[in-house]
Amino acid sequence: MMNKRFVSLWFRHLLTDWFTLRRPEFKAVPFVFASPVRGRVMITATNALAEAQGVTTGMTAADAKAIIVDLQVIDDIPGQADKLLKALGEWCIRYSPLIAADLPDGLLLDISGCAHLWGGEREYLKEIVTRLRSKGYDVRGAMADTPGTAWAVARFGKVKPIIPPGEQADALLPLPPSALRLEPLVIERLQKLGFYTIKTFMGMGRSVLRRRFGQELLLRLDQALGNVDEPLQLLHPIEPYSERLPCLEPIRTATGIEIAIKTLLEKLCHRLQGEGKGVRTAILKCYRVDGHVISADIGTNRASHHIDHLFKLFELKIPTLEPALGIELFTLEAPKIDDVDPEQEVLWQSESCGLDDTDLAELLDRLANKIGAGSIHRYLPQERYWPERSIKPAISINEKPQTSWRKDRPRPSILLPRPQPIEVTSPIPDYPPMLFIYKNETHHIKRSDGPERIEREWWFDEGEHRDYYQVEDQDGRRYWLFRSGHYAGSQSGQWFIHGFFA
Amino acid sequence: MPVAKKDIISRLQKDILLWQGFTPTMAGKAKGIGLGPLEAAFPNGVFPTGTIHEMICPTPEHTAATGGLISGLLTRLMKQGGVCLWVSMHRQLFPAALASYDVEPHRVIFIDVQREKDLLWAMEEALKCEGLAAVIAEVREISFAQSRRLQLAVENSKVTGFLLRNDPRKLGSTTCVARWQITPLPSHPQDDLPGIGFPRWQIDLLRVRNGNPGSWKLEWIDGNFIPVEEEKAAQVNLHERIAG
Numbered sequence: 001m002m003n004k005r006f007v008s009l010w011f012r013h014l015l016t017d018w019f020t021l022r023r024p025e026f027k028a029v030p031f032v033f034a035s036p037v038r039g040r041v042m043i044t045a046t047n048a049l050a051e052a053q054g055v056t057t058g059m060t061a062a063d064a065k066a067i068i069v070d071l072q073v074i075d076d077i078p079g080q081a082d083k084l085l086k087a088l089g090e091w092c093i094r095y096s097p098l099i100a101a102d103l104p105d106g107l108l109l110d111i112s113g114c115a116h117l118w119g120g121e122r123e124y125l126k127e128i129v130t131r132l133r134s135k136g137y138d139v140r141g142a143m144a145d146t147p148g149t150a151w152a153v154a155r156f157g158k159v160k161p162i163i164p165p166g167e168q169a170d171a172l173l174p175l176p177p178s179a180l181r182l183e184p185l186v187i188e189r190l191q192k193l194g195f196y197t198i199k200t201f202m203g204m205g206r207s208v209l210r211r212r213f214g215q216e217l218l219l220r221l222d223q224a225l226g227n228v229d230e231p232l233q234l235l236h237p238i239e240p241y242s243e244r245l246p247c248l249e250p251i252r253t254a255t256g257i258e259i260a261i262k263t264l265l266e267k268l269c270h271r272l273q274g275e276g277k278g279v280r281t282a283i284l285k286c287y288r289v290d291g292h293v294i295s296a297d298i299g300t301n302r303a304s305h306h307i308d309h310l311f312k313l314f315e316l317k318i319p320t321l322e323p324a325l326g327i328e329l330f331t332l333e334a335p336k337i338d339d340v341d342p343e344q345e346v347l348w349q350s351e352s353c354g355l356d357d358t359d360l361a362e363l364l365d366r367l368a369n370k371i372g373a374g375s376i377h378r379y380l381p382q383e384r385y386w387p388e389r390s391i392k393p394a395i396s397i398n399e400k401p402q403t404s405w406r407k408d409r410p411r412p413s414i415l416l417p418r419p420q421p422i423e424v425t426s427p428i429p430d431y432p433p434m435l436f437i438y439k440n441e442t443h444h445i446k447r448s449d450g451p452e453r454i455e456r457e458w459w460f461d462e463g464e465h466r467d468y469y470q471v472e473d474q475d476g477r478r479y480w481l482f483r484s485g486h487y488a489g490s491q492s493g494q495w496f497i498h499g500f501f502a
Numbered sequence: 503m504p505v506a507k508k509d510i511i512s513r514l515q516k517d518i519l520l521w522q523g524f525t526p527t528m529a530g531k532a533k534g535i536g537l538g539p540l541e542a543a544f545p546n547g548v549f550p551t552g553t554i555h556e557m558i559c560p561t562p563e564h565t566a567a568t569g570g571l572i573s574g575l576l577t578r579l580m581k582q583g584g585v586c587l588w589v590s591m592h593r594q595l596f597p598a599a600l601a602s603y604d605v606e607p608h609r610v611i612f613i614d615v616q617r618e619k620d621l622l623w624a625m626e627e628a629l630k631c632e633g634l635a636a637v638i639a640e641v642r643e644i645s646f647a648q649s650r651r652l653q654l655a656v657e658n659s660k661v662t663g664f665l666l667r668n669d670p671r672k673l674g675s676t677t678c679v680a681r682w683q684i685t686p687l688p689s690h691p692q693d694d695l696p697g698i699g700f701p702r703w704q705i706d707l708l709r710v711r712n713g714n715p716g717s718w719k720l721e722w723i724d725g726n727f728i729p730v731e732e733e734k735a736a737q738v739n740l741h742e743r744i745a746g
């Protein structure tokens with residue numbers, strides 16, 4: 001198993017740094033965030049200036065004002081730290097795909113196998129910390145084999161930030177017990193008993209420690225030493241099928257994006273081909289220099305690991321990707337994967353393609369990705385007489401008709417989506433009309449067939465039945481007319497035109 | 503001498519056809535599409551597949567008649583098991599009606615686009631897909647350049663395309679192999695039975711590249727195009743007069 005490495009980042013003044021970035025006039029002013037707790041205004045965050053003069057979190061605002069006269073007190077924004085950490089975590093995804101927010105003021109990065117891309121662990125950590133500091137965040141970072149040790153060294157370490165593999169215990173020994181992420185009550189008890197550093201109690205018997213300080217102390221100790229695994233709550237759970245492509249220089253051109261997509265697809269498809277799987281949906285995410293993430297997604301009608309085809313689908317989306325100042329990182333995820341049907345033997349392949357043909361599926365993918373999957377329809381017969389319901393849309397490209405198409409009743413080539421009312425002159429009840437007026441044109445009916453009575457499906461909707469007539473006018477044009485309900489003498493508006501015959 | 507001249511002219515015509523890509527079909531292979539005498543209007547006397555035909559449909563009645571004719575042609579074109587694509591913006595074709603022309607409606611895929619621009623794009627993409635039986639598109643207008651793009655697409659894939667044009671005021675020149683207009687004609691039931699007879703159309707070939715335009719009358723009877731015999735029609739008229 002590969003040796004795991006973790007980086008812990010500690011934002012010492014997360015909220016106040018963020019506030020100074022937004023309001024530069026506060027740069028040289030001591031200020032704190034505070035919120036009322038049980039009738040007292042308690043300080044929740046301080047900036048470096050205020051801290052230097054002895055103001056700490058947990059003080060009341062009144063006490064702090066006694067220390068610094070011109071202290072600015074700003075109302076705390078609930079949930080802001082959480083939001084900030086998430087945004088910073090998003091930004092850090094360029095360094096590692098596995099990022100976890102470490103409330104209230106830190107981030108944890110699983111960097112196993114990442115550091116060598118930046119030329120070693122020292123350069124890697126330096127890069128992260130200097131980039132964050134240049135943005136304006138006072139950050140400390142540390143690297144170790146376990147999240148616990150990295151956390152402890154980031155906050156309490158005094159010697160070096162990078163703990164070599166396997167030396168967690170040595171690094172922890174001189175640190176205070178609060179470096180173990182314990183409850184305040186346990187820390188207080190430890191201090192009361194004179195355990196000012198971890199080395200004073202680490203050698204004691206486990207049963208003794210458990211009895212005195214509870215199971216939590218042992219768990220935290222084990223986690224920091226690496227005896228127990230500590231799973232991270234990742235900001236982005238990793239898709240099993242995903243590829244990353246970090247770029248040395250930000251990409252700003254369409255050609256660059258094309259090359260990136262091709263590289264990613266090659267990696268992904270190579271893996272899928274080996275496993276006999278194909279992409280059903282894929283998402284391309286582009287992480288921009290300005291911190292925004294833009295994405296494009298594609299879908300296929302059937303699983304595909306055909307690089308050219310998938311690239312063509314993405315190619316249609318490239319114009320929608322706005323690189324702005326440049327894209328630093330591309331990721332390609334395939335959240336939906338299916339087995340690929342093995343290619344059929346070409347022995348019996350005919351010249352034309354049926355519904356199960358790959359070329360056709362690829363064509364439909366391209367159409368669906370450009371003009372929307374909702375615009376592609378295929379119809380299957382349905383055993384209903386009501387003309388509008390005699391067909392139903394097919395769900396998939398492979399769906400076979402459950403029943404056969406009826407040919408015994410005449411149906412018009414063109415069916416109006418809605419029957420249009422017409423004016424008619426009809427001689428006797430239950431006879432087709434002599435003439436009808438549709439769109440200001442009078443049609444004299446010369447021949448007719450009918451009626452064909454179609455009853456309404458009363459279990460769906462209420463209304464009258466329809467008596468359909470197939471009629472032909474003086475010019476040989478053929479129509480499908482119907483009377484709604486029974487003949488009712490004077491009542492007008494009963495007749496409708498519903499279609500045109502060939 | 504006139505005989506010799508005729509020979510020369512027919513040989514030259516054959517050469518021109520060859521240069522334009524119309525290869526004469528092999529003796530055993532010529533099957534025809536079932537349009538009967540109408541096929542003689544086309545070069546070499548064969549209905550050209552793998553090209554684009556243009557159908558003029560000024561009114562819904564024309565569209566319905568054209569739909570009938572195309573359905574009849576699709577029966578032949580889809581015999582090999584191919585699939586047909588129907589691209590349109592405001593589709594009114596009733597899929598179930600195709601069944602009465604022996605076309606399986608579930609093998610027709612309808613692409614309902616929102617914009618005219620997408621329509622031609624979709625048609626071009628579809629025409630590039632080898633193995634499709636036919637691609638049909640309902641378009642309002644098409645420029646010469648756009649029609650040439652479509653023509654280039656079919657030259658590789660050998661897919662047959664049909665353009666249904668519903669705005670007759672904007673007919674420019676196109677690269678289409680033929681321009682059709684199908685008008686419904688009064689039907690004539692056999693043996694003076696009451697009711698409506700078999701669908702009957704007047705088919706005008708307004709323009710045929712390297713062919714002979716003309717006008718024909720066809721009837722769709724039991725899955726076949728049957729040419730209407732004028733004498734018989736006249737006879738029926740006479741009968742009517744007597745009966746009236």
